[in-house]
Amino acid sequence: MAKVSFRTNILLKSIIGKDLITDDNIAVLELVKNSFDAGSNEAKIIFRDVITELSTKEYKKYNQSKIILRDTGSGMSEYDLINKWLNIAYSEKKSKKEEFNRQLAGNKGVGRFSCDRLGKSLVIYTKKNDEPFLKLSIDWTEFEKVDDIEKNIQDVDFELDKIPIEQYVKETQLEKFEEGTTLFISNLREDWDLSKIQSLKRQLERFINPNQNFEAESFDVIIKADEFKKIERGLPESEKINGVVKNRIFNKLDFKATYIKANISEDGKTITTVLRDRGNEIFTLKEHNPFDLLKDIEVNIYYLNPYSKAYFKRQTGIRSVDFGSIFLFINGFRIPPYGDQGNDWLGMELRKGQGHSRFLGTREVIGRIEINGVELDDEKEDFFIISNRSGVDNNKHYEQLTKNSAPYGYYFKTFRRLERFVDEGIKWDSTPLKESAIEKKVLDDKNWNEGKEEYKEDLLTRNKRVISIIEKIINAKNDEIISLSINKELVTELADEQAKKAKAEIDSIVGQLNNKTLSSEQITQLINDLKSSENEIENFPGQASQIELLKKEQSKLKLELEKKFEETKELEDEAIRLEEEAKKLQEELELEKEKNTYLKTSxxxxxxxxxxxxxxxxxxxxxxxxxxxxxxxxxxxxxxxxxxxxxxxxxxxxxxxxxxxxxxxxxxxxxxxxxxxxxxxxxxxxxxxxxxxxxxxxxxxxxxxxxxxxxxxxxxxxxxxxxxxxxxxxxxxxxxxxxxxxxxxxxxxxxxxxxxxxxxxxxxxxxxxxxxxxxxxxxxxxxxxxxxxxxxxxxxxxxxxxxxxxxxxxxxxxxxxxxxxxxxxxx
Incomplete structure (x- = not known):
């Protein structure tokens, strides 16, 4: 019996390259990840000669456009290039897991073929510390000969040269570097105009974790496109492309929005949840973690009321609904397409459509789920990124994170607490104005501040209700809770405000009682006002000494009002009796007068x-x-x-x-x-x-x-x-x-x-x-x-x-x- 084996035809390159990674932005992200994994502090993306007058057909055939990705990471040696980079699907990241004090972002060994997605030609310039400067040239079109059935991938040879640093500077027109890698991609497959680069920047903003949750130095992504600098001068900041790409959105929203943050500890034993509202911490809850497969995961969810949505647009230049919803980050980098506009990966919109107006959907919230310490290994049970970079595998880990029906997964356990807070606590922060009117006010008024916001109810009423329903929001059994801390300062502040309000109401009632001749109806209204004030104090969450003193003052005033009412009512009844007698006499006179009214003549x-x-x-x-x-x-x-x-x-x-x-x-x-x-x-x-x-x-x-x-x-x-x-x-x-x-x-x-x-x-x-x-x-x-x-x-x-x-x-x-x-x- 003859032995046979698989052959690797040259077309395999396209299958794992440009045909597998179908999105240019994701291709760039994969290369940025490689720079991160190489220990670089930055990844610089340079565009050259991308403005073209060629027709689409001419451009596809050949063009001078270039994308250069440069980092200052560890670089590669000749051994690394031959035995690792050129070894398809090999990834030492599967065994290393961590390097340069960072969790590694890539794991499949196919990210290098993103270069194929972007352009037809690639030149790699790389240098490892104390080793020669290397140049590797690859023409991807050599692998695209459809009719050559005999030719295997390994039959295509490349030129690997050792070059002086001066040659690198001359060929790339870039400055020298001691260590790192430059990917010089040319003859691009797609036309990169301003709008496409803007789209890339927006995607990169979402790809980068706003926390920069890396244990070593921070990592910057920089876009350099000198051809567009003149055009940029007339553009708003959010539409400019040159410069450092930053995800500042979530940090800016901390004091503008209501949000909840939940964190599963690194050992997976506990969950700590913090709920904040308009800059105030409402509560901090620590509880046992019921999700045995989940650890070192943080969930951040922001509820955007109409004003928060307007602030979002003013700061970013785009509407929150166009930005996206809940993003997923693994080991510091975002996993697309989760959270993109229209991507309801958590089923929030479906749930809202099936359920109630009380449910939040993707239009009301934005946020992120950060999963750290993931071992990206096919052989281990953990979150698993699919090879074409279109998401993660729907395994048991994923289910414990995202399950949207009882018993709820980790995300919805957190999300539903925010949902109850929004619906029952702050009543959706309802406003008397339409959302479009609010957006216009915030965007048009350069001197706008939060003090100009208008809501249907006052802050005291709102925050009293918030404090009173914390236990309902948490919705946890006593044996699940390790500790619960409610913001005492907020409670004290509310008590002071309530006391001032009640005192002012009492003073107003006393003033009216002393300075006016009141009717029984007016006194009844004062009694009702006093009852309302009593109810507000009676239902106050937690009692303070000044509240107790006000209760006594209210009781004394109530007795005085009731006595005044009885006296006034007695006088009014007598006045009514006399008035009725006078009215009867008047009616008798009118009867006599009618005999000579209107057209009756005599x-x-x-x-x-x-x-x-x-x-x-x-x-x-x-x-x-x-x-x-x-x-x-x-x-x-x-x-x-x-x-x-x-x-x-x-x-x-x-x-x-x-x-x-x-x-x-x-x-x-x-x-x-x-x-x-x-x-x-x-x-x-x-x-x-x-x-x-x-x-x-x-x-x-x-x-x-x-x-x-x-x-x-x-x-x-x-x-x-x-x-x-x-x-x-x-x-x-x-x-x-x-x-x-x-x-x-x-x-x-x-x-x-x-x-x-x-x-x-x-x-x-x-x-x-x-x-x-x-x-x-x-x-x-x-x-x-x-x-x-x-x-x-x-x-x-x-x-x-x-x-x-x-x-x-x-x-x-x-x-x-x-x-x-x-x-x-x-x-």
């Missing part, structure tokens, strides 16, 4: 002088009216119309009619008030006016029919003007030969009266019925509907109705009766 009560005055007013009014009619006849029979003169005469006619009406109603009680506007029921006035119309015109043989059912409209109007309106309409009906007039009154709405005034006369001429314009013409000054008429009557009706916010229009003939029908609307 000329027998007039003196002889008054009767003579009434007679003279009637004669004078009729003479004025007759004279005006004669004048109109002469003007209308002329060959022209003097409209302005007609208007003046119309006013004289209208006033004369008013004088005539005075003579008709002056015998009524309170007749003086009829001359001016007064408040009355329009419907009742019309009914009473029509009822006694035969008394005003004794020879009138017209029959009147009033139609209404519970109709009314009470308003302020001139009853004299209304009399003129009715008289003119009735006069027109008489001239049209009517024997019956019907007045139909209804309420289309509570504030509106509709009157249909109809008669059985001969109606109006057809020329006034052609269209709406013709119908309106009938109300114009000088237009008459009867032979020998003046054309003033209907115009006077319209003007009179205007004074009481009324309108009139002609409906037509044969609407209700055979004659004309007018519609009057009064509001």
């Amino acid at each position: 000329s027998r009560t007039l003196t002889e002088d008054a009767k003579g005055l009434v007679h003279n007013i009637k004669i004078t009014s009729r003479k004025i009216s007759s004279s005006v009619d004669n004048l109109y006849d002469k003007i209308l029979n002329d060959s022209y119309t003097k409209n302005s003169l007609l208007k003046s005469l119309g006013a004289i006619k209208f006033q004369s009619e008013k004088a005539n009406k005075i003579s008709k109603i002056i015998t009524r009680s309170n007749f003086k008030t009829d001359r001016n506007a007064q408040i009355a029921d329009v419907v009742q006035y019309i009914k009473q006016y029509i009822e006694i119309y035969s008394d005003i015109y004794p020879r009138n043989e017209l029959e009147f029919k009033i139609v209404e059912k519970d109709t009314s409209l009470t308003k302020k109007f001139s009853v004299l003007d209304m009399s003129v309106v009715l008289d003119d309409l009735i006069s027109n009906s008489e001239k049209a030969g009517a024997s019956l007039i019907e007045i139909d009154m209804t309420n289309p709405s509570k504030e509106e009266l509709r009157i249909l005034f109809s008669d059985d006369g001969k109606g109006v001429a057809e020329k006034f019925l052609e269209d709406e314009k013709s119908k309106n013409k009938i109300f114009e000054l000088g237009i008459t509907t009867t032979n020998g008429g003046s054309g003033i009557g209907l115009n006077s009706v319209r003007e009179g109705l205007k004074s009481m916010n009324g309108t009139i229009k002609l409906i037509g003939n044969n609407v209700k009766l055979k004659g004309a029908c007018f519609e009057i609307i009064i509001k």
Whole structure:
């Protein structure tokens, strides 16, 4: 039997290189990790000749663009290059685990193939301390010959040279270094414009742990892209690309947001949880760790209220929702894509959608989970990073960390405490303003500070509730808790504030009691205010000496208020009794007065002088009216119309009619008030006016029919003007030969009266019925509907109705009766 074995075709390079690592930003991150693992204090990413005018097709074929990654780490010897770097999948990190006092970031031995993802050519310049300067050149396209089935990876040779340092400086145009590695990647596979480099910077900001939780010196990532420096001058700080990449966001939020931090100790025995709010520590809890597979893990979660979101955008230039949510860091470096926008790896959005408005989602929180001391070994049970860098393996460790149903994993155990605090403690920090309005205020106001924030409740009420529900927030059994420390300073501060508030309320009540003549209702309100103050003190979390003293003062004041209430109530009851007696007498007087109200007349009560005055007013009014009619006849029979003169005469006619009406109603009680506007029921006035119309015109043989059912409209109007309106309409009906007039009154709405005034006369001429314009013409000054008429009557009706916010229009003939029908609307 023949023995066979696998062969390593040259296309394996692409499988573990550019095809495996499909994201340029992740490729750069892998190289940065290698610099970190090499003990370097920095990784410098340099872009050269990346601004191009080539077409996409030309660029893919060949370009001059370069990415240079340089570090000052330990460098590599010739042995390291041949036996380690060129040994596919070999990684001494699997055995070392830690070097340069750092937990190593990489582990798979394929990060070096990130160079293939970025560019077609690679030159490695490296130097180990006290060893020669080495140069290794690789052309990745040599491995991309699809049809060469016989060629294996190991069949492709590279040039490895020892070079003087001066050659390095000449070829790279970089400064000398004593130890470290430079990766010179050229003929790039993708176009790196400004937006792409900005995207890389944002990703690197997320990749770097804000705590710099490294046991040795700090590690900086620096981007250098000189081609874009001129463009950068007009950009905000958050959009610039040159300089040190820093993740400062979480530290800046410490005093702006509500957040919780939980830490599993390095030995995995305990969990310490600290909850902070607006710069104040609320509690510190130490408890036994129920997660046997988890140790040395820290969870930080920040709740962003509308103001915190606005601060976030002001500091970073981007919205928090665009930044991401909960990121995962292992051994100091972030594991993508966890926490990216739209990546709900913890199932928070799914949980919120299935559950309640009380749940927090990815839009309300940002944070990080930091897992340290992870042994990145395939053979050991621990968190395990997948080779294509797209996350970690969903094993038992991962489940204990992320389980989002009971019994909850470590993250949700912590997260749900914050969630209860937000919902039941601070009530979501609700504001009276919309989120968009808050963002605009914070971004536009250069002098904005936290003192300008507006919330629906005061800070004292909010913080009292916070302290009172700590046990509910923690939700732990006594045997699980090792220690619990509540911020005593905060409790004392709240007690002082509560005492000041209660004292001020007491002083205010005493002041009102001593300085005012109070009603029983006002005293009742003071008693209720005092009860509210008592409840606030009674429910105060923890008691202090000043609170106890205030309780006694409140009790004494309560007795005084109750005594004052009884005395005041007795006096008020007596006043009410006397008032009711007076009211009864007034009602009896009003009944007598009603006999002579509105339109009820009694000329027998007039003196002889008054009767003579009434007679003279009637004669004078009729003479004025007759004279005006004669004048109109002469003007209308002329060959022209003097409209302005007609208007003046119309006013004289209208006033004369008013004088005539005075003579008709002056015998009524309170007749003086009829001359001016007064408040009355329009419907009742019309009914009473029509009822006694035969008394005003004794020879009138017209029959009147009033139609209404519970109709009314009470308003302020001139009853004299209304009399003129009715008289003119009735006069027109008489001239049209009517024997019956019907007045139909209804309420289309509570504030509106509709009157249909109809008669059985001969109606109006057809020329006034052609269209709406013709119908309106009938109300114009000088237009008459009867032979020998003046054309003033209907115009006077319209003007009179205007004074009481009324309108009139002609409906037509044969609407209700055979004659004309007018519609009057009064509001």
